[in-house]
Structures are given as C-alpha cells and as structure tokens.
Amino acid sequence: MTTLWERSRQVAVQAILDTAVRLFAEQGYEQTTIAQIAREAGISQRSLFRYFGTKEDLVCGDQEALGELLKRTVEQQPAEMSAWDALRAGFEVILTANHPRERALELSRLIFDTPSLHARYIEKRLRWQAELVPVIRARLGNGPGRPAPDTQAKAIVATVFACIDTATELWAGHDGRIDLADLYDQCLAAVRDHG
Amino acid sequence: MTTLWERSRQVAVQAILDTAVRLFAEQGYEQTTIAQIAREAGISQRSLFRYFGTKEDLVCGDQEALGELLKRTVEQQPAEMSAWDALRAGFEVILTANHPRERALELSRLIFDTPSLHARYIEKRLRWQAELVPVIRARLGNGPGRPAPDTQAKAIVATVFACIDTATELWAGHDGRIDLADLYDQCLAAVRDHG
C-alpha cells in the first residue's frame, strides 16, 4: 500500500543503476569507486549501500529475480518434455524477460571483461542453480544402471548453465550480431552430439 | 642458485599456510583476519601480503600451478585421442598431484561453504578454461555442418569444468567416501549419454 515510498525507491534504484553502469562502461569497473557513483547519483554513500548491499550487486543484482522466473518456467513445461528441452524453454523465456538488447550487451561485456565480476556472477548463479536441481530430477526417467538421479540432475543443470555462459560470452564478443539462442544450441550440440 | 633465501621462503610459506588453514577451519574464513594469521605465524602483515597477494590466495593459491599442469598434460595426449578423453586424462593427473585427501577435503569444504572464496576459486578456474580452449580446438575434427570450432571448444571445456565442479561438490558432500573420478564419469555420462 505504501505508494510514494516504493515509487521513489524504484526511481532512485534506476537512477543509481544508470549512473553506475555508465561510469563502469566509461572507466571500467575497478576504477570506479562507490564514492563517485554516489556523488554523481546525488545520494549518500550510506544510502547507496542500503539499496545495493555490495558493489557487485550494481551489476548482477537482478539475478535472483531471473532465477525465480527460470525455475517457474521450467516447472510449468509439460511433464513428458525432457529435462534438456524444459531447460531450453526456460532459457528462451529469460531471453525475452531480460534487459533491452543494448543494456544486456553492455552488462555482458562488463561482466565478461572483469574477472572478479564474472566470478561473482557465476557464484550468485550457483545459488539458485541448486534450486533447479529438484525440478530437473523429477523429470528424469530413473532407469536402472544410471547414475544416482541427483548426480544426473546436478550435472545436467551445471552443463546447461555452462553452455548459457559460453553462448553469452560469444554473443557479447560478436556485439550481439549472432542470435543468442542459436549460439546456445550450437554449444549444446557440441557437447551432446557425438561423432 | 637456490640458497637460504629460497629455502627459508618455502618454510615460511608452509608455516603461514598451515596457520591460516587451521584458523580458517577453527573459526571460519570471514572471521579470521589477516592480522591474526600474521601474528600467529610470527610474521608482519606486510610480509604476509608479499607471500600471498590476497587473503583468498591462502586457500586457492596453488591453483595456478595446477592449471599449468592441466594444460601441459592435455597437450601431451596422443593426437588421435578425442578432446573429451584428453581432458579426462588431464583431470586424472591433477587428482594425483593435488593435496593429500584430508587436506583437499578440508579445502574443498572451505571453498564451497564460503561465497567469496568460491568466487575467487571460480575466477582462477576461468583462467585455466581460457587457456585450454586453443589446445582443445586443435584437437577437433572440423567437419562440415558443425558449429565453429571455437564455439565447440569453448562449450566442451566449459562443460568439462562444470562436471568437475559438480563432482567435487558431491565428493566433498560425501566426505570423500565416493571416488572423485567415478563421480566425474557419472556426471559426464549424465550429460553425454542420450536416451
């Protein structure tokens, strides 16, 4: 019900985010200090840390929301669909729900060009990656002579994310000129198609 | 001329490492300060930072050497061996070159339980990955109708590391009672074996 508070919060968040991403793109992530971002966004350092717990959250803060969306989407796929196809469908949905192309490109470049950011990004993802495992396990035919379903599910989820990551890196490297979903399919094909 | 300087350096490194790992295990990584480690190891803070550039290096500092070893091992596999088998052979070598079981378990648990450490560990691993890509690309038959070799190589390397990571996490979760190489094979089978 609190209207003005929430609305001005949204505005502030967006303003800080825009300032931060602009500065990161201009001078690099490491070279940009929290003090500078706060100054240019017209907010105190203390408040900035209340909006974004860490400097890294300025870049990969909305990961959590995307993770939630991905999980729900995968769950809702028809039961007879394979784990791989369900995850692929989830990935497709995330693509459309993400930032506009230009912004996504900028963020991806930033993440893949900054080792510490890249690592943080993956680490954050690993957290909600774990929540996807039970969803995938439920979709596996537990035939005999196969690895434990948990091992199987974890490996599949980890591989899918590895391919998403690789595809995104290539996509950013090509300035978005190649379709991201196509790249993902190529990555998965390189892994799953034998011969 | 390896002299007293180098020898006492080795001794100091080992002493610091032992102190650090012990303290980390006793009170947790975040709760242990550099000042405390330096004090208990009988060295100045300044010198500690000369031996280990960062606090994280106290735990995953020898990753660099392992990465180098991995790359060399993969390169030296017979040319007709597939990319997958060559990487698997490299993984096998690393297993034997790593710390003794107990120490490796302790370190793995520490890394997987500490987000900032985990991130740093991933960062170091990403560097190995990048260096392995050209080695793997050279091993790919570039038949027609396949994804670009670079895409293929990146995807394969990323997947192998995803499986190594998954296997290691499972291994640490089972207190090392299940063979790590077996877990890795199970992960890869879950990904590559269809049906």
Add this chain to the structure above:
DNA sequence: CGCCTACTTGGCATTAACTGCCAGCAAGAC
C-alpha cells in the same frame, strides 16, 4: 675478515569497500 650490493622485511600511511550507530526528517495512520 670487512665491505658492498641485492634483496627482504617491517612499520607507517593511505585507499576502498563495507558496517554500526545516532540524529534528523518526511510519509502515513489516527
């Protein structure tokens, strides 16, 4: 042995990311 050079070590100051605390102010409930 005595000296000189090369290299290491430790202390001091500084920066940057955070965190806790407290006072002030503005929004919303009554």
Add this chain to the structure above:
DNA sequence: GTCTTGCTGGCAGTTAATGCCAAGTAGGCG
C-alpha cells in the same frame, strides 16, 4: 495536528590491500 514508522545522511570504525621508506641480512668480492 500529533504520533509513529521508517528512510536518510553523516560519522566513526573495521578489514583487505598497496606504496613508500628505513633497517636488516644473505652472498659475492677484494
């Protein structure tokens, strides 16, 4: 209008990390 609630900003403090400089020590050389 007042009163409660919760946001905001400043200030001090902690921790990791880096640069600088003075002091010490190993090792080669006359």
